[in-house]
Amino acid sequence: MTPSEQPEQPQARALPAWSSQFSPDRLQEIAALGPIGEIDRQWAWGGSHGEGVRVAVIDSGIEHDHPAIEGCARGGTVVEVEDQASGKVRYLDDNPPADIFGHGTACAAIIHAIAPAAELYSVRVIGRDLTGKALQFAGGIRWAIDQGMSIANMSLSTSRSEYYGLFHELADEAYFHNVMLVSAVNNIPAPSYPSLYSSVVSVAAHDGHDPFTYYYNPSPPVEFGALGIDVEVAWLNKSTSVSTGNSFAAPHIAGIIALIRAKHPELTPFQVKTVLLACAANTRPADGSPAT
Amino acid sequence: MSETVPDNERLAAEFRQLLTSIEAAGVALLPASNLELLQTVVEAAAQIFGAAAASICLLDDADQSLEFKVAFGAGRDEVLGMRIPLDRGIAGYVASTGQPIAISNVSQDVRFNQEFAQSTGYVPASILATPLMISDRVIGVMEVLDKIDAVSFGMQDMELLGVFARQAALAIEQAQQMNGLAQVLVNGIDQLLNGGAEGPTLLSEIADEALDHGQAEYQQAMALAGLLFEIGQAGEAEWRLCIDVLTGLRDYLRSRPRFGR
Numbered sequence: 050m051t052p053s054e055q056p057e058q059p060q061a062r063a064l065p066a067w068s069s070q071f072s073p074d075r076l077q078e079i080a081a082l083g084p085i086g087e088i089d090r091q092w093a094w095g096g097s098h099g100e101g102v103r104v105a106v107i108d109s110g111i112e113h114d115h116p117a118i119e120g121c122a123r124g125g126t127v128v129e130v131e132d133q134a135s136g137k138v139r140y141l142d143d144n145p146p147a148d149i150f151g152h153g154t155a156c157a158a159i160i161h162a163i164a165p166a167a168e169l170y171s172v173r174v175i176g177r178d179l180t181g182k183a184l185q186f187a188g189g190i191r192w193a194i195d196q197g198m199s200i201a202n203m204s205l206s207t208s209r210s211e212y213y214g215l216f217h218e219l220a221d222e223a224y225f226h227n228v229m230l231v232s233a234v235n236n237i238p239a240p241s242y243p244s245l246y247s248s249v250v251s252v253a254a255h256d257g258h259d260p261f262t263y264y265y266n267p268s269p270p271v272e273f274g275a276l277g278i279d280v281e282v283a284w285l286n287k288s289t290s291v292s293t294g295n296s297f298a299a300p301h302i303a304g305i306i307a308l309i310r311a312k313h314p315e316l317t318p319f320q321v322k323t324v325l326l327a328c329a330a331n332t333r334p335a336d337g338s339p340a341t
Numbered sequence: 342m343s344e345t346v347p348d349n350e351r352l353a354a355e356f357r358q359l360l361t362s363i364e365a366a367g368v369a370l371l372p373a374s375n376l377e378l379l380q381t382v383v384e385a386a387a388q389i390f391g392a393a394a395a396s397i398c399l400l401d402d403a404d405q406s407l408e409f410k411v412a413f414g415a416g417r418d419e420v421l422g423m424r425i426p427l428d429r430g431i432a433g434y435v436a437s438t439g440q441p442i443a444i445s446n447v448s449q450d451v452r453f454n455q456e457f458a459q460s461t462g463y464v465p466a467s468i469l470a471t472p473l474m475i476s477d478r479v480i481g482v483m484e485v486l487d488k489i490d491a492v493s494f495g496m497q498d499m500e501l502l503g504v505f506a507r508q509a510a511l512a513i514e515q516a517q518q519m520n521g522l523a524q525v526l527v528n529g530i531d532q533l534l535n536g537g538a539e540g541p542t543l544l545s546e547i548a549d550e551a552l553d554h555g556q557a558e559y560q561q562a563m564a565l566a567g568l569l570f571e572i573g574q575a576g577e578a579e580w581r582l583c584i585d586v587l588t589g590l591r592d593y594l595r596s597r598p599r600f601g602r
Contacts, residue, residue: 068496109434150434152442175437177428178405182437203437208477211576235440254496266553278496284444287578289491293443 052119058201068295070266071255071274077267085335087329090261094308099164102307105193105201106160106300107186109154111171113145117158118169118282122146125171128188130181138188146171155292156202156300158283163260163304166311170198183207183215190219190243190274194226199310202303203232204296206241216243224248229306229318234271245270250306250322254298259264261321263302265329273325275301357583375516379509380411386485386505387413390498393464393487396420397473398432398508400481407432407482432482439479441471441503445493469494471502471526473510475517476574483509506570518570 069075081088103123113122125146148154148171174189175182186205193201201223207216216281220243223230234253240313244251251270254277255263263275277298284290300320302325309321316324326332379397387395394414398407406424428578435442445467464487473481483506488494494502572583 109437138481148428149428150437152434152438175434177426179400179427179437180405204440206440208439209576210477211578234439256496279493281446289446290444291446293494293496293499294440296438296440296442 068253071264081327081332085327090328091258092230093324093328097308097312099167099307102167102199102311104167105170105198106174107203108171109150110148110153110173111146111157112148112154121323123168127173128185130184133181136184155282159300160304164307167307181245183212200229202300206244208241210212220246220248231303233295252299252302254295264331265326375512378512382509383411384413390485391489392485397483397487431468435470435482439472441499443469443494467493471506473506475514
């Protein structure tokens, strides 16, 4: 797959609350000022395939031998709650990694299709027990930070206010350790953590069809809109399916970030966000020509 | 304490009376009538979406599984009462993550949940599933299956199903509040039994009064149940704090010398 230079406009259709800001009638044009306006897709990720970038997929696991993964799942862990009261978790090896639902494989395959040279790591944080699931999820982010991942893709979130502080602390720690957290916002328009923190790259689905077309929203908390509707994705047991949800939009942005970080490893998370803004389909370049 | 009737026997008799009375007043029947309401929600959803089937499964906290409580359309009889573990299928994923999902066109040889599909004899081509939430907690999953006039469910469908799911969750929340009320009454009676010689008399009076909706005791119990429910919804830490405060208050009251008793 190659980067598309001709991003398409989404069709005019009613979209859910978080996605509605990416519909054509509400999409706002962004002005990229000064040198930022000179950043284009060719500079940002032209020629990159995500070489050497380590991406954690915090989800239901990755089916390591799925044809769409092409053997790029390099390792994995299963996060379990050891002690509910203290919040202690344990990490079990998952090598080669497996998937219990198919969703994590779908996300991993989307990232792989965009950044085929990136290394994928499976972080399974959901299982047969809902008790302590927020702690498992937090443990997954902790693992990504401790293992020095470059990017963590998360299709999960929690809306439980008692975990606001815990996830905020983790998001800050990830940011200061140069780990980019890419999070799907919940399809239900309600507070969800950590997707709504400023250091996190939050993503909702737009109604387009091109994997490289994404938009920046100047009225956050949801900052980016990417492909997430009727996406053909990998699924359990080497199968495929057609799926819809914000959780399929996030890995598109995670894949693009993998391309950027492979080509420009010196960029910090906020610089990468700036590059993403500069290359968004609704950003007007510095030369005054209209946004793509 | 009564001098003629053994304590345990009296206790059992009083509880029987209380429970019979509550049931007669319809309080204990509410969950059943709520199932009917959920059934209506499911049927309405199936018709509005033009779906071949729809269902609601609820989370059983005890064994961490999802049980199909109401269903409509294809596969209904097979699916009702069926339990699936949380690590299986689309419903398991939605309950685990709280994320709605639409999925279709799964390749022929692999199904959404093969064991489940085989046992129901019904294999859907497209599924839209959304969580049922009370406050910020997942309590179940609502699904619509096989959109008749389209190959898949879209984002608008996802949003619309969310509206149905909120209605269903509201009905369940109300049922839980009423169950909570009944529990508060039982607990109150239990406290009274430990309270002294007037216990048995007061027990009967409270049981009667509790069922008269105009009585202050009933309204107080209702207010207390509502209060406890709201605090319980605020989160585990808040709930523990509430229990600690109430326990502390009780211990303090117990420790006070009781003049004239």
